[in-house]
Amino acid sequence: MxxxxxxxxxxxxxxxxxxxxxxxxxxxxxxxxxxxSRQYDxxxxxxxxxxxxxxxxxxxxxxxxxxxxxxxxxxxxxxSFKT
Numbered sequence: 001m002x003x004x005x006x007x008x009x010x011x012x013x014x015x016x017x018x019x020x021x022x023x024x025x026x027x028x029x030x031x032x033x034x035x036x037s038r039q040y041d042x043x044x045x046x047x048x049x050x051x052x053x054x055x056x057x058x059x060x061x062x063x064x065x066x067x068x069x070x071x072x073x074x075x076x077x078x079x080s081f082k083t
Contacts, residue, residue, distance in 0.1 A: 012046065017054055018065045020045045025067050035067060 024043045025035040037048035037058050055061035062069050
């Protein structure tokens, strides 16, 4: 068995990141789904963390790509404990 590293996206340009962001947005829009960081993580070539770090925040990246910010807010899941 040969060990191989997964492709690492070290020097990806901002243009490539924005193009992928727009592509994922387009695909999700076809299914009436909003572009969220979670949806991007499932469908994009990079991670939302990479996008956020490169542009300062997820919302800044959306602005730079001229995409609408999702108005949906995620809330922490409720955890119940049995006593």
